[in-house]
Amino acid sequence: MAAATMDIEQARFNMIEQQIRPWEVLDPTVLGLLAVVKREDFVPAAHKDLAFADVEIPIGGGQVMLAPKIEARILQELSIKNTDTVLEIGTGTGYMAALIAAKAEFVYTVEIDPALVELARKNLKQAGVVNVSVDLGDGAQGWPLYAPYDVIVLSGSTPVLPEAILQNLKIGGRLVAVVGEAPSMQVQLVTRTEENAFNTSNVFETVVPPLSNAKRNTKFVF
Numbered sequence: 321m322a323a324a325t326m327d328i329e330q331a332r333f334n335m336i337e338q339q340i341r342p343w344e345v346l347d348p349t350v351l352g353l354l355a356v357v358k359r360e361d362f363v364p365a366a367h368k369d370l371a372f373a374d375v376e377i378p379i380g381g382g383q384v385m386l387a388p389k390i391e392a393r394i395l396q397e398l399s400i401k402n403t404d405t406v407l408e409i410g411t412g413t414g415y416m417a418a419l420i421a422a423k424a425e426f427v428y429t430v431e432i433d434p435a436l437v438e439l440a441r442k443n444l445k446q447a448g449v450v451n452v453s454v455d456l457g458d459g460a461q462g463w464p465l466y467a468p469y470d471v472i473v474l475s476g477s478t479p480v481l482p483e484a485i486l487q488n489l490k491i492g493g494r495l496v497a498v499v500g501e502a503p504s505m506q507v508q509l510v511t512r513t514e515e516n517a518f519n520t521s522n523v524f525e526t527v528v529p530p531l532s533n534a535k536r537n538t539k540f541v542f
Contacts, residue, residue: 328360331371331372332354332355332359332372333355334372335354335359335372335374335388336351336354336355339374339387339388339389340354340388340389340392342389343389343392343393344393345389345392345393345395345396347396349423350392350395350396353395353419353422353423354388354392354419356422357415357418357419357422357447358447359371359372359388359415360372361443361446361447362385362413362414362415362418362443362447363377363385363413363415364377364378364379364380364413364439372388374387374388374389375387376528376529379412379413379436379439380433380435380436381432381433381435381436381532382529382532383410383412383433383436383476383529383532384412384528384529385412385413385415386416386475386528390526390528391415391416391419393507393523393524394416394473394496394507395416395419395420397496397507397509397523398420398471398473398494398496399494400420400423400424400471401423401424401470402423402424402425403425403470404423404424404425404470404471405424405425405426405427405428405466405469405470405471406420406424406426406427406428406469406470406471406472406473407427407428407429407430407459407463407466407467407469407471407472407473407488408420408427408428408429408430408472408473408474408475409429409430409459409460409462409463409472409473409474409475409476409485409531410430410431410432410459410474410475410476410531411429411430411431411436411437411440411454411475412431412436412440412475413436413439413440413443414429414439414440414441414443414444414447414449414452414454415443416473416475417429417440417444417449417452417454418443418444418447418449418452420471420473421444421449421451421452422449424451424471425451426451426452426453427451427452427453428452428453428455428463428465428466428469429452429453429454429455430454430455430456430457430458430459430463431454431455431456431457432456432457432458432459432460432532432533433532434456437454437455437456440454441454458532458533459531460478460482460531460532460533460534460535461482461484461485461533461535462482462484462485462487462488463488464484464487464488467487467488468488468489468490468493469488469489469490469493470490470492470493470494471493471494471495472485472488472489472493472494472495472496472497473495473496473497474495474496474497474498474531475531476498476528476529476530476531476532476534477497477498477499477500477501477505477527477528477529477530477531477534478497478498478499478530478531478534478535479499479500479501479530479534479535479536480499480535480536481495481497481499481508481510482535485497486510486512486518489510489512490512491512491513491514491515492511492512492513493511493512494509494510494511494512495508495509495510495511495512496508496509496510496523497510498526498528502527503527504525504527505525505526505527505528506522506523506524506525507522507523507524507525507526508520508521508522508523509521509523
């Protein structure tokens with residue numbers, strides 16, 4: 321048993337040193353969270369051997385856990401404070417919510433797939449995370465129920481960023497989302513500077529699967 325535990329810790333260490341640090345994730349708080357929040361406990365049983373691999377992991381319903389380096393980079397961009405109320409759109413297995421919850425005051429996370437809602441609730445409970453609420457619903461157009469939020473993160477891509485989601489942000493609040501369509505997507509950091517003003521910066525390029533019901537670009541037909 322001790323050897324198996326050591327192997328897991330070595331795999332976690334290797335993930336951080338070989339995948340995540342080279343991706344410019346150098347925030348000591350983020351690296352510390354990746355070391356203590358047990359990713360393997362949030363990976364579906366059939367894919368446990370991929371828990372620390374540099375791949376997307378299928379979790380059912382056509383959805384995936386993002387590659388660790390993408391999760392880590394997004395977490396770093398969010399710059400979460402312990403007073404922040406956070407909205408996550410796309411709970412998946414609950415891993416990102418657990419990472420965020422370790423830094424934030426409270427996390428509201430929304431998932432459209434009922435099976436994943438149950439899985440995430442179970443995983444978060446087993447991990448002892450108490451400051452997360454998992455709601456069943458479609459957050460692709462925002463989740464005004466507990467708005468406004470200090471931080472919003474989308475755990476799947478969206479072809480365009482809906483205005484409704486931006487309106488859920490507090491002034492001074494920030495949002496990270498993967499915006500665009502394959503093969504060209506940008507991870508964007510959006511800060512709400514005033515009631516009707518948003519500052520958007522492109523952080524890095526990637527391609528990840530879209531959120532269920534993500535708002536599509538209107539295609540003009542000539």
